[in-house]
Amino acid sequence: DAKTTQPNSMESNEEEPVHLPCNHSTISGTDYIHWYRQLPSQGPEYVIHGLTSNVNNRMASLAIAEDRKSSTLILHRATLRDAAVYYCILRDGSGGGADGLTFGKGTHLIIQP
Amino acid sequence: EPEVTQTPSHQVTQMGQEVILRCVPISNHLYFYWYRQILGQKVEFLVSFYNNEISEKSEIFDDQFSVERPDGSNFTLKIRSTKLEDSAMYFCASRALAGALSYEQYFGPGTRLTVT
Numbered sequence: 001d002a003k004t005t006q007p008n009s010m011e012s013n014e015e016e017p018v019h020l021p022c023n024h025s026t027i028s029g030t031d032y033i034h035w036y037r038q039l040p041s042q043g044p045e046y047v048i049h050g051l052t053s054n055v056n057n058r059m060a061s062l063a064i065a066e067d068r069k070s071s072t073l074i075l076h077r078a079t080l081r082d083a084a085v086y087y088c089i090l091r092d093g094s095g096g097g098a099d100g101l102t103f104g105k106g107t108h109l110i111i112q113p
Numbered sequence: 114e115p116e117v118t119q120t121p122s123h124q125v126t127q128m129g130q131e132v133i134l135r136c137v138p139i140s141n142h143l144y145f146y147w148y149r150q151i152l153g154q155k156v157e158f159l160v161s162f163y164n165n166e167i168s169e170k171s172e173i174f175d176d177q178f179s180v181e182r183p184d185g186s187n188f189t190l191k192i193r194s195t196k197l198e199d200s201a202m203y204f205c206a207s208r209a210l211a212g213a214l215s216y217e218q219y220f221g222p223g224t225r226l227t228v229t
Contacts, residue, residue, distance in 0.1 A: 034217070043117075043204045043220030044148075044156060087156075099169050100146060100158030101218060 009108040020073040022088030030094040037084040083111045115139045117221035134190045136205030144208040149201040195228045
């Protein structure tokens with residue numbers, strides 16, 4: 001899987017928007033961009049994924065750069081419950097790539113009340 | 114909402130003993146996975162399982178590890194002779210069958226394995 005780069009940590013205030021960046025300059029045309037998060041003492045949890053267009057779901061939005069070399073996970077109104085480690089992961093959607101997810105260190109998001 | 118369950122939540126064992134970690138994936142899912150996370154480190158992929166056979170495994174998944182789907186609901190990870198370095202949180206995950214590898218994996222809460 002292609003490599004992703006994320007800041008080690010970010011801090012935000014409760015009820016404010018949070019923008020979590022991810023760089024993936026070696027992304028291939030068939031790579032999907034996935035985001036997972038891991039709350040303290042829990043298993044990873046799927047957040048959102050996309051290929052080329054921006055995506056929205058009930059948890060977050062995913063903004064993908066036009067050249068697909070970077071993306072941003074947007075939490076529109078952070079709550080204390082959103083404090084977690086957020087992972088940006090590329091997955092080959094062509095069916096020929098590895099199936100196991102490759103987790104990096106992710107971004108540790110701290111939410112201040 | 115359906116969820117992946119794992120038992121036990123915490124397993125303590127002595128070095129050299131065999132352990133079996135159990136998982137019940139989401140009922141209509143067909144791909145199953147094991148991951149581990151050593152305390153303070155990254156989540157690491159161990160193995161994926163589909164159609165009653167291993168579809169992919171990492172370098173970590175050596176001969177001391179095995180997986181099985183003994184019936185229609187359980188998915189197990191066996192560690193034959195545990196070592197101190199096997200102490201970690203073990204996560205099971207499952208995924209619905211889809212046409213592409215773009216679909217999400219659902220993770221269980223994990224089993225904390227402590228080898229003494």
